[in-house]
Amino acid sequence: RPRRGGRRGGFGGRGAAPTEPYEFHVLALDRKTGKQVWRTKVKEETPHEAGHQDATQASCSPITDGKHIYAYFGSRGLYCLDMNGKVKWEKDFGDMQTRNGFGEGSSPALHGDTLVVNWDHEGQSFIVAMDKKTGKQLWKQDRDEPTSWSTPLIVESGGKPVVIVSATNYVRAYDLKSGELLWKCSGMTGNTIPSPVVGNGLIYLLSGFRGAALLAVRYDGAKGDLNGTDRIAFSYDRDTPYVPSPLLYDDTLYFFKENRGILTCIDAKAGKVHYGPQRLDGVSMVYASPVGASGRVYIAGRDGTTLVLKRGPRFDVLATNTLDDGFDASPAIVGDELFLRGRSHLYCIAR
Structure with a gap:
């Protein structure tokens, strides 16, 4: 958040950078009541880029192993905090120069004791692995890529963990332990943002x-150029x-057309279309990824409307709910609770 009302800047990412310092905070809320448990300010700095007009300067998602929280603010750094909000270590990667000043959005990936950050921008891009306990660099590989916003995915392949990163020039897979490039394939468009999903051996x-x-x-055991x-x-x-x-739910894959409320559902094993492109009544634009649970698919629109669909090969709307807010962040599901991060409020929807 801006500390003293500095200029936000940016139209589609092309405006002037902020002129006043921003404060970067990590917050913990009580899951049952929503009350703040603690708040830690990890950085105060004037951002060097405006970022996209629809985003904030804190667009990356935190992750946890249940013992520590890893809060990533891109050019503002990576922070490891304990469950009481105390910073244990921090890491500065420099200043990212994003395409058209669109801002930053890729989040870290965590597997075992290893954290992975992908840093694709208009300067020298790289991917880096760190020890989650200390922040010590384990390996780093330069990448020939323009800005991308996709979050790495770590999977088991050939009996070992492999990091897969989707980007404009190539999708690449790295050995998590050594950083060795294992395979690559081309085929993505520019400005790669969606993160990969895995299942059914694919x-x-x-x-x-x-x-x-x-x-x-x-992908299992793949080597070399896969094209x-x-x-x-x-x-x-x-x-x-x-x-x-996209959302992979059992053997069904759901995805939108561009950023529009138009949904396609395909057989994830064969690639056959079940339905779509299907226009979604009440949802015109979408940034949030769809999520699924208990045989239902949840779609949160930018205008505050959330659709609930029945999972399966036929299009079936079970419910339409609207809140006086807008949703750009993807919903999070924990047990019987659905968390929605709106532009003005955080909501917990439960039975």
């Missing part, structure tokens, strides 16, 4: 800026998302 890679791309890749090989199980070249990630 990893699903999507992007949708000025084009459309979906690849389903047989033109039988490692590509199927592809799809229409109606894919620009910002939202």
